[in-house]
Amino acid sequence: MTTQQELYDLGTRELAERDPVIAHLFEVTGPVSLPQQTDSNFAALVRAITYQQLAGSAAQAIYGRLAALLENAVEPERILRFSPDELRSVGLSGAKAASILDLSSKVHDGTVMVDDESLAQLSDEEIVAGLTIVRGIGEWTADVFTMIHLGRIDVLPIGDLGVRKGYGSAWKVPTPTPKELLQAGERFRPYRSVLAWYCWRADELYGGTAPSPVTGAG
Structure with missing residues (x-):
């Protein structure tokens, strides 16, 4: 292969x-x-939202605090246990907290599929279209996720x-x-x-x- x-x-x-x-x-x-990819697909999207419009060091610090809040289990079910204010306490803006909660909700209920098996069956365009229904994920974020994290050519x-x-x-x-x-x-x-x-x-x-x-x- x-x-x-x-x-x-x-x-x-x-x-x-x-x-x-x-x-x-x-x-x-x-x-x-x-760059070496170690995140799950879901965690990579959460990281991408966190990093939007921030310098790398600041974004890295906020994401680190978020991961610590989640006990390093960056998963939709874990995130949905927290309120917007609790997510904002790690340094996320209100808009980013809302985006991460919306992503978590849509992945949890199956509206957005991010598991490897489902994504493997989709074209690049279908992946981008599916992700951009999430609040705060635009075409740029979806494109970079598809290119860098998924390695699409x-x-x-x-x-x-x-x-x-x-x-x-x-x-x-x-x-x-x-x-x-x-x-x-x-x-x-x-x-x-x-x-x-x-x-x-x-x-x-x-x-x-x-x-x-x-x-x-x-």
């Missing part, structure tokens, strides 16, 4: 043959290196400014709009996750953006 890393390596080789910019980024930055988070800026810097064009990046990304199918990763790296290299956990560099 092909591993996630082998699939990304194959995608990189194919895109490098098609596109000299990808070939150059590969030469400069090396192969795709995704053909996801392009067009709502990510870093991806768009990196594309503009690497291909020497104005920063594309989400719609323009979607169109530009068509020629990179079925390996658009590889494109996205190298766009993030390009933004780090050329745009001065700090190394990101999403590229495994931060």
Whole structure:
């Protein structure tokens, strides 16, 4: 069975043959290196909500306090035992506490399926559509979860400014709009996750953006 890393390596080789910019980024930055995934699918989504619009250190501290409150059992049934105020006590905003409770409720009652068996039967688009019915999970969060945590190979988070800026810097064009990046990304199918990763790296290299956990560099 092909591993996630082998699939990304194959995608990189194919895109490098098609596109000299990808070939150059590969030469400069090396192969795709995704962060190690240790969370369950559910916990990864809770972490993603917690980290939204926060610096990494602050988000990490809040998530650590949340995990401690849950006795390191980041599970829907455990979260549903707590009130919004109790969740806010670890540093979550009211909106994030509400989002995490909504996710927990929808997973608990089966409205949203996050177990590996169910997700394996869904396309990338179906996963994103299913997740975005949860309060506080937008397309960006769902895309990054699908690409990074699930390791899907053909996801392009067009709502990510870093991806768009990196594309503009690497291909020497104005920063594309989400719609323009979607169109530009068509020629990179079925390996658009590889494109996205190298766009993030390009933004780090050329745009001065700090190394990101999403590229495994931060």
